[in-house]
Amino acid sequence: MQTVQTVIGFLYYVIAAVIGLVIIANFMRTRDAKKMLLYAVVLIPFVLRVLRIK
Amino acid sequence: MAQPKRSQLTIRLVVVALWLALVIPGGIQLAAHRNYKETIVLGPGVTEVRKLSDWAPYIEGTTNDCNIYVLDSGVPGGTMLVIGGTHPEEPAGVLSAVTIVENVVPKVGKILVAVRANKSASTVTRPGDAYPQFYTIPTDFGDRKFRMGDRWSNPLDSWPDPEVYVHYPSGQMLAYMDVRNLNRTWPGRPDGMLTERTTRAFIDLINAENVDIFIDNHEAELEYSVISTIVAHQDAADIAAMASMMLSAMEFPMGMEYSPLLLHGLSHREVGDHTDALALEIEVPEPFLDRVRGITDEALLLEGKDEFVMRAGKAGLLYEKIDENGWHIDERVGRTNSTIKMIVEMYNEFYPDRQIQFEGLPTRDEVVAYGVGRYLLNPAQVGANRVVQD
Numbered sequence: 152m153q154t155v156q157t158v159i160g161f162l163y164y165v166i167a168a169v170i171g172l173v174i175i176a177n178f179m180r181t182r183d184a185k186k187m188l189l190y191a192v193v194l195i196p197f198v199l200r201v202l203r204i205k
Numbered sequence: 206m207a208q209p210k211r212s213q214l215t216i217r218l219v220v221v222a223l224w225l226a227l228v229i230p231g232g233i234q235l236a237a238h239r240n241y242k243e244t245i246v247l248g249p250g251v252t253e254v255r256k257l258s259d260w261a262p263y264i265e266g267t268t269n270d271c272n273i274y275v276l277d278s279g280v281p282g283g284t285m286l287v288i289g290g291t292h293p294e295e296p297a298g299v300l301s302a303v304t305i306v307e308n309v310v311p312k313v314g315k316i317l318v319a320v321r322a323n324k325s326a327s328t329v330t331r332p333g334d335a336y337p338q339f340y341t342i343p344t345d346f347g348d349r350k351f352r353m354g355d356r357w358s359n360p361l362d363s364w365p366d367p368e369v370y371v372h373y374p375s376g377q378m379l380a381y382m383d384v385r386n387l388n389r390t391w392p393g394r395p396d397g398m399l400t401e402r403t404t405r406a407f408i409d410l411i412n413a414e415n416v417d418i419f420i421d422n423h424e425a426e427l428e429y430s431v432i433s434t435i436v437a438h439q440d441a442a443d444i445a446a447m448a449s450m451m452l453s454a455m456e457f458p459m460g461m462e463y464s465p466l467l468l469h470g471l472s473h474r475e476v477g478d479h480t481d482a483l484a485l486e487i488e489v490p491e492p493f494l495d496r497v498r499g500i501t502d503e504a505l506l507l508e509g510k511d512e513f514v515m516r517a518g519k520a521g522l523l524y525e526k527i528d529e530n531g532w533h534i535d536e537r538v539g540r541t542n543s544t545i546k547m548i549v550e551m552y553n554e555f556y557p558d559r560q561i562q563f564e565g566l567p568t569r570d571e572v573v574a575y576g577v578g579r580y581l582l583n584p585a586q587v588g589a590n591r592v593v594q595d
Contacts, residue, residue, distance in 0.1 A: 156398065178217075191223070191224045199235070200361075205329075
């Protein structure tokens with residue numbers, strides 16, 4: 152059971168990293184200043200989780 | 206609204222700079238809290254410091270491999286296990302355990318103490334609820350710093366949560382996040398999620414050490430009905446009832462409640478059902494936890510004064526009284542200690558062949574009179590081998 156948990160936990164980190172990269176890509180692509188701010192704020196929890204800070 | 210290309214670049218750079226200015230200092234603070242080492246001074250009664258994994262190898266290497274402080278009189282008798290920090294957002298339970306480690310001298314039998322039963326939950330707070338990260342207790346030699354925590358294990362140690370938490374072994378369905386609640390995962394399992402493994406490790410400890418009394422220190426919001434009370438497994442009901450009567454007659458009002466038979470995962474239910482120990486839980490009031498509270502800061506944590514909780518009390522919405530004096534940490538730690546002492550005295554009446562006797566535990570009147578800081582030892586005044594990090 153612990154192996155399954157470890158694998159699922161690792162996959163969640165992968166998902167968080169992929170979502171984080173998609174947000175960064177959107178941030179780079181947008182020309183709207185409000186959306187830039189929005190993407191920057193939304194990115195924070197994904198970065199903190201992937202870096203295992205929060 | 207789209208911007209010209211040049212100003213777009215400027216805006217993007219400004220946003221990145223703001224983002225870094227926010228995330229780097231904030232991240233450093235969060236990491237410092239997670240990695241903080243709390244100092245515990247070994248009092249004159251501590252004979253050994255062990256790790257929980259000594260009884261349960263499957264917890265070794267995890268965040269929750271906490272210290273177990275052994276206070277062994279060397280005189281045959283009973284054994285008591287006291288755990289603080291089941292919910293690290295309830296600091297009186299933690300500080301009560303610290304005062305045992307730093308002051309108590311056992312005379313008959315053995316006392317085991319876990320100051321931080323759920324260490325993982327000590328490494329996270331609730332920024333969304335504006336929890337302070339640390340609190341300090343004033344002493345004659347300066348402040349002693351303690352880490353504030355949360356109710357649940359850190360998701361960094363146990364992620365993801367299930368959609369529904371199915372308690373083992375009852376099969377009862379509980380809220381998803383309670384798979385990280387140390388008081389919902391008893392009796393646990395060695396191959397479960399981290400918090401389930403932790404409770405199983407404590408069960409293994411209790412069985413291996415033939416623990417006679419198990420006490421779980423807690424605090425409760427005044428909006429919650431289980432407050433200022435001892436919650437007892439049916440096997441410990443006589444002791445809890447006697448302790449409740451004696452405390453209420455001589456020191457302060459303290460109730461007694463039976464552990465619900467059908468609500469699973471709680472320490473007082475499962476430790477009583479799965480071991481030979483008499484399982485009890487102590488609940489003292491903590492206004493900091495009330496949902497109607499105002500500013501959530503260290504002052505509220507330590508002094509327990511809040512005008513909004515008081516207003517709720519005047520409206521008859523609370524299960525415990527509160528006035529302008531609040532519920533100071535000294536009062537809460539003192540009541541926890543006095544309750545532990547009374548439980549042991551009553552236990553000795555019921556089980557004279559497995560006595561537990563000790564000296565030095567500061568009781569409610571002493572802690573209120575002198576402050577809990579009086580009962581915290583100065584790490585600088587003892588040898589390095591008598592100071593540990595927890």
